[in-house]
Amino acid sequence: MAGHSKFKNIMHRKGAQDKKRSAMFSKLSREITVAAKMGLPDPDMNPRLRxxxxxxKAQSMPKDNIQRAIDKASxxxxxxxxxxxxxxxxxxxxxxxxxxLTDNRNRTATNVRTAITKNGGNMGASGSVSHGFERLGLIEYPxxxxxxxxxxxxxxxxxxxDVESDGDSHAVWTSVDSLHEVARALEQTLGAADGVKLAWRPNMRAEVGEDDARLLLKLIDALDDDDDVQTVWGNYDIPDAVMERLG
Known part of the structure; x- marks a missing residue:
């Protein structure tokens, strides 16, 4: 187990924590409702809902908001x-x-394509990049x-x-099938995790220079701002010195 490799956040820059709370809560509520509709509305019997x-809870979402999302599904x-x-x-x-997560594929596809093409990227066909990632379980701790x-x-x-750690966070990686079993075991020793999810882990990471990093972060922010977009994964590695200069 390669437990001492430095963890790079491949979902979004740390500054994304400063997004409007209402937008963040909306995305969390959507995932709770979908999870409850796909299984039982009891988190003890529904790993995805749990x-x-x-x-x-890790994002301090009020209990009333959580319950409303579950009730909506029920x-x-x-x-x-x-x-x-x-x-x-x-x-x-x-x-x-x-x-x-969308109720209108055409709207979401158009918005995602626009965000990518306006910020120096281009859309690919299904499977065009996922072959360079592994589908794994990810458990996140502060x-x-x-x-x-x-x-x-x-x-x-x-x-x-596997485990990847830096001074700010720990990422525990598992197989897809063992994700919730491992999460439950870790909860007994480390407490509730900040996140338990299926993830895309790149087989190789590409270091990004300052000019490309500036545009990439703008692109990721644009995607994050879309209500339908839940998660953005990438194989980028932005050096700490570049991140500091970009703020």
Missing amino acids: AAINAA KGEGENYEEVRYEGFGPGGVALIVEA GHVGDEDKVLEAAIEAGAD
Whole structure:
């Protein structure tokens, strides 16, 4: 297990935490409702719902908001969302996978394509970049739960496959099938995770220079601002020094 490699956040820059809370809560609510509709509305019996609720709690989403999203699913209310995935390339040839929950495929496809093409990238066909990623389970913890050795030991005991840590966070990687089993085991030793989800992990990462990084971050922000887009994955590696200069 390669437990001492430095974790690079491949979803979005840390500054994305500053997005409007209402938009973030809307996305979290959508995932909770979809998860509850796809399975039982009981998080103890529905691993995806449990993960969605944990993610909402990690972002300090009010309990009332969480319950309303579950109730909406239980009553069969609200839109029927479907999961869609888009693949493409960002500045510098960076590979991107965009996951969305939508009630209108045409709208979402148009918005995603526009965001990518306006910011130095281009859309690709299905499978054009996903072959360069692994589909895995990802469990995320903040850095304050413990040092690398503590998290690594807990992950090994829980049956995880890999851990990547830096000073701010820990990423525990598992197979898709063992994600929720490992998450439950880690919860006993480290507490509730910030996130439990299926993820796309790149087989190789591409270092991005400052000019491309500036445009890439603008592109990711544009995608994040779309209500339908849930997650953006990429194979980019922006050096710390570049991130500091870009703010």
